[in-house]
Amino acid sequence: MSFAFSRADTDLLQGVIDMHLHTMPCLFDRPLDDLEAAEQARTAGYRALVLKSIYVPNADRVELVRRVVPGIELFGSLVLNHSVGGLNPEAVRTAIGFGMKVMWLPTVHAQHHADHFGMPTYPWLAQRQGTLPQVPVPGIRLVDAAGALKPEVAEILAIAKAADIVTGTGHIALDEVHAVAREAQRIGYGKLVQTHVGWHATDWPLEDLKALADLGMKFEFCINPTMPNRQQQSTRKLTDTIRALGVERCFIATDLGQHDNAHPIEGMRMWLRILPLHGFSQNEVDHLARHHPAALLGLPAVG
Known part of the structure; x- marks a missing residue:
């Protein structure tokens, strides 16, 4: 698949990082596989991608993709669902050994996910x-x-701190998020991220988000919830929340890779166009799309 963006949009995408992208192989059908996503993002000018697999660790296969698609930083991840043993420290250690940079706490197998959507199952x-x-x-x-x-x-949090990896909260409940954030603060772990703020199952009140920010949490804002076939979340609400929490604590991603949503690169382009419309400066957009994700992934600062 090729993209025919305008020159301005092509320039807009240079050096961006998407830390939340779903690809095949997966038990859910996806429009892109690892290779296609990596090749297309490289062509578009991305600096890095984190590829997410809900059911299996993928850092080992991303090692191979990295060899086939040079010229872009590629990272694998791990989601602590039942298919990897759930809250399994050994699965975390193993994924780190394969170069995993981002871990998510339970998503589709979290009790909160089941309470919100129905009993979790394998698709x-x-x-x-x-x-x-x-x-x-x-x-x-x-x-x-x-x-x-x-x-x-x-x-698991202690392992994440020692390995300097990112931990996303996944689809866990608000009381669990607070408990995890308190532990992260206690041990001095600074790479705990609230996953997709404003998504319908994790649309926490602003006062709770501010309390989590006080505990040192970072915040991921994805374009996925704003898609027309999803909950049609307001981009104004998301950008107002970024402002309220402080740009320095936040970053953007897509959480795309579904047939009924925009292509991930188009989703990132939309985010980069939406942010200035809501008053964000170029420096702030660079922080949200480039500098903060790079810092979380341990990539050297650029520019």
């Missing part, structure tokens, strides 16, 4: 004949009945 792909029937799985909670953070979560 079925029509083109994969002979797939096993879907079996409900228990939702994952990060705190015990008394509200205390489970020991394995504390261990």
Whole structure:
């Protein structure tokens, strides 16, 4: 697939980083595979991509993609759903060994996800004949009945700090987010990120977001929730929230890679056009799309 952006839009995309992009192989059908996403982003001028797989670690396969598609920084990730053992410190250590830079706490297997959308299950792909029937799985909670953070979560955060990787909150509940943020502050871990602020299952009140900011949390704002076939979140609400939290704590991403949404590169182009319309300066846009993601990924500063 080729893009025929205007010269101005082509210039706009140079050096951007998308830290949240879904690709194939995946149990959900996706419009792009790892290679296509990497090649297209490189052609568009991206500096880096983090490729996300909901059900399996992908940092090992991203090592191979990196060899096939030079000229762009590519990173794998891990999502702590049941398919990798849930809250499994050993899965985290293994993924780090393969170069994983971003980890997400449970998403589709989080209890909060199940409460919001229904019982979490493995999706079925029509083109994969002979797939096993879907079996409900228990939702994952990060705190015990008394509200205390489970020991394995504390261990996972300690591993993340030691390896200097990013941890996204995924689809966990607000009380769990607060518990994780308190532990991250206690141990001095500064790369905890609230995943897709304003998404319908994680649309927390501003006062809670500010409390999390006081604990040192960072905030990811994705274009996905604004898509017409999703919850049609207001871009004004998202940009007002960035302002309220402080640009320095925030960054943008797409969370795209679904057939009913915009192409990920178009989604990033939209974000870069929307932000100035809401009063963000070029320096602020550079921070949100380039400098802050680079710092989180441990990439050297540019310019």
